[in-house]
Amino acid sequence: MDDRNRYVAVLGLVxxxxxxxxxxxxxxxxxxxxxxxxANPALVAVTFGLALCWLVLWSLMLRTVLxxxxxxxxxxxxxxxxxxxxxxxxxxxxxxxxxEPVAALIISKVxxxxxxxxxxxxxxxxxxxxxxxxxxxxxGASYYAxxxxxxxxxxxxxxxxxxxVTVIVSVVWLAWGRxxxxxxxxxxxxxxxxxxxxxxxxxxxSVEADLTDRIGRFFGNIERVGTDRWRLATVVALSLAGWLLxxxxxxxxxxxxxxxxxxxxxxxxxxxxxxxxxxxxxGGLGGIEAAFVALLVPTTGxxxxxxxxxxxxxxxxxxxxxxxxxxxxxxxxxxxxxx
Numbered sequence: 001m002d003d004r005n006r007y008v009a010v011l012g013l014v015x016x017x018x019x020x021x022x023x024x025x026x027x028x029x030x031x032x033x034x035x036x037x038x039a040n041p042a043l044v045a046v047t048f049g050l051a052l053c054w055l056v057l058w059s060l061m062l063r064t065v066l067x068x069x070x071x072x073x074x075x076x077x078x079x080x081x082x083x084x085x086x087x088x089x090x091x092x093x094x095x096x097x098x099x100e101p102v103a104a105l106i107i108s109k110v111x112x113x114x115x116x117x118x119x120x121x122x123x124x125x126x127x128x129x130x131x132x133x134x135x136x137x138x139x140g141a142s143y144y145a146x147x148x149x150x151x152x153x154x155x156x157x158x159x160x161x162x163x164x165v166t167v168i169v170s171v172v173w174l175a176w177g178r179x180x181x182x183x184x185x186x187x188x189x190x191x192x193x194x195x196x197x198x199x200x201x202x203x204x205x206s207v208e209a210d211l212t213d214r215i216g217r218f219f220g221n222i223e224r225v226g227t228d229r230w231r232l233a234t235v236v237a238l239s240l241a242g243w244l245l246x247x248x249x250x251x252x253x254x255x256x257x258x259x260x261x262x263x264x265x266x267x268x269x270x271x272x273x274x275x276x277x278x279x280x281x282x283g284g285l286g287g288i289e290a291a292f293v294a295l296l297v298p299t300t301g302x303x304x305x306x307x308x309x310x311x312x313x314x315x316x317x318x319x320x321x322x323x324x325x326x327x328x329x330x331x332x333x334x335x336x337x338x339x
Contacts, residue, residue: 019286031305043256051317087326090283133271140268
């Protein structure tokens, strides 16, 4: 990690700590600690077990997508590769946007395939995950609206998610529609300005030709994934099952503290809170926890300290556990530098 990235990482960590300080000062550190100490160990283990199943399913998503790109890796390998990808997402700011390049490097290293193929694979998984998440938001929020008055906070969260997803889909759709222009314009621009960027040892014409080839293969790989309907349906089903397992893990975390919450609330709260992962924090650390508390307080009737404790257990399973597994995998794969 170079000095600039180290500086950004430190700033992100400081920001996450600051969010936690504010959160704990509002809900009370002692009350949260008391709730955590009262947790049922067996149900905490269930929370982590469900989170592990989620990680397995989404690793199979990646394996299925890579299979559509003629990249064959074993299920066990795909698990550790995806865990490494989650690790990369969790230690870099802006979530997937920061971790995808590292994840693509891991994929290319362990499968002996081109970098742009790995990038197309992990990018496809991240984009496909949006579809079931938005479906769950609308289904869960709609059902919740039939049972209780929807507060301003929930309306704002849903509206923000819709706006964010609309922007993402619009950008992706625009980029796809102009892919030939991008394939031509980006290499020419980089080749023309490579000297100004400080890379004088590279030949501009060679760089332009290489980028043209790589970008063309990247878009070609994306198209192969999108046109393989059977695999695409399988990937969407695995994504949906993974989201449901995350909701189940949070349900188990509440049960570990002796609380029962409506499952349909968790169906839309889990994907909504994860939108906070777009914040400039390492994997959304702090921001996602705060978003969960802000959404669950008005929708469950559970006190804020107990909600915070349940969220901490849940995040221990879906954030810290993959961080440990993925960090070990990244080290084992020999990917030691985050650029």
